[in-house]
Amino acid sequence: MKLEAINLKDKFSKFTRHWSPRVIAEMNDYQFKLVKVEGEFVWHDHPDTDEVFIVVEGTLNIEFREGTVTLNSGEMFVIPKGVEHKPSANTECKIMLVEPKGVVNTGDSDSELTAENDVWV
Amino acid sequence: MKLEAINLKDKFSKFTRHWSPRVIAEMNDYQFKLVKVEGEFVWHDHPDTDEVFIVVEGTLNIEFREGTVTLNSGEMFVIPKGVEHKPSANTECKIMLVEPKGVVNTGDSDSELTAENDVWV
Numbered sequence: 001m002k003l004e005a006i007n008l009k010d011k012f013s014k015f016t017r018h019w020s021p022r023v024i025a026e027m028n029d030y031q032f033k034l035v036k037v038e039g040e041f042v043w044h045d046h047p048d049t050d051e052v053f054i055v056v057e058g059t060l061n062i063e064f065r066e067g068t069v070t071l072n073s074g075e076m077f078v079i080p081k082g083v084e085h086k087p088s089a090n091t092e093c094k095i096m097l098v099e100p101k102g103v104v105n106t107g108d109s110d111s112e113l114t115a116e117n118d119v120w121v
Numbered sequence: 122m123k124l125e126a127i128n129l130k131d132k133f134s135k136f137t138r139h140w141s142p143r144v145i146a147e148m149n150d151y152q153f154k155l156v157k158v159e160g161e162f163v164w165h166d167h168p169d170t171d172e173v174f175i176v177v178e179g180t181l182n183i184e185f186r187e188g189t190v191t192l193n194s195g196e197m198f199v200i201p202k203g204v205e206h207k208p209s210a211n212t213e214c215k216i217m218l219v220e221p222k223g224v225v226n227t228g229d230s231d232s233e234l235t236a237e238n239d240v241w242v
Contacts, residue, residue: 006198027173074177075128
C-alpha cells in the first residue's frame with residue numbers, strides 16, 4: 001500500500017484533453033475518474049449501471065429528456081442506469097466520475113467522443 | 122428521478138454529531154456518506170471491502186500499522202479491504218466516504234463509536 005494522498009488538483013494538472021476520463025483510484029471493481037469537459041457531449045445512457053458525477057470546479061449541465069440539472073462545485077448527482085443524458089459545460093468544468101470499471105464514456109452511443117477506457121493519470 | 126443537485130455543504134449543515142455517517146446518495150449497491158470527524162476513532166478494518174475517504178474540508182489523518190497518511194481538502198485515499206486503520210482529526214474535518222451499502226463504520230471492532238447504519242440526511 002502506497003501511503004500517499006491522491007490530490008485531485010495535482011491529477012487534473014497532468015492532462016488537458018476534454019471528455020477524456022483519467023482513472024485516479026480503484027475501489028473494489030469501481031473506479032474514480034477525473035474529466036475536464038467543455039462544450040456539448042452526446043446523448044447516451046449506461047444500460048447496466050448508475051453513474052455518479054461530482055463537480056470539482058466550474059459548472060456542469062446534465063440534460064435529461066425530462067429536464068436539466070445544473071451542478072456547481074461541491075455538488076453531485078446520481079444518473080440512474082438506463083436514463084439518457086447529455087452533459088455540457090459553457091466553460092471548462094472539472095468533474096469526478098464514480099462508476100464500475102469498464103464503463104465507456106459514451107455508453108451505448110458510438111461517437112467520435114468515445115474515449116479510450118482505463119487510462120490512468 | 123428528482124432533478125436536483127446534491128449539495129455537500131447544504132447536507133453537512135443538517136447534522137453536527139461526530140463519527141456518525143449520513144448517507145446522501147446511492148449508486149447501484151454503493152453509498153456516498155458524509156461524516157464530521159474530530160478526535161480519534163478506533164482501530165478497525167473492513168474484511169470484505171475497500172473504502173474510499175475524500176476530504177471535503179479540514180485535515181484527516183489515517184493511521185495504519187505501517188505509517189500515517191494525511192489528507193487535506195481535495196485529497197482522497199483508498200483503504201484496501203482488510204487493512205487496519207484509525208482515522209483522527211485534530212480539529213473538525215468534513216469527509217465523504219464511498220463504500221458498499223451495509224458497511225458499519227467501526228468494521229469488525231465493536232465500539233461506543235459504532236454508528237447506526239443507513240441514516241440518510
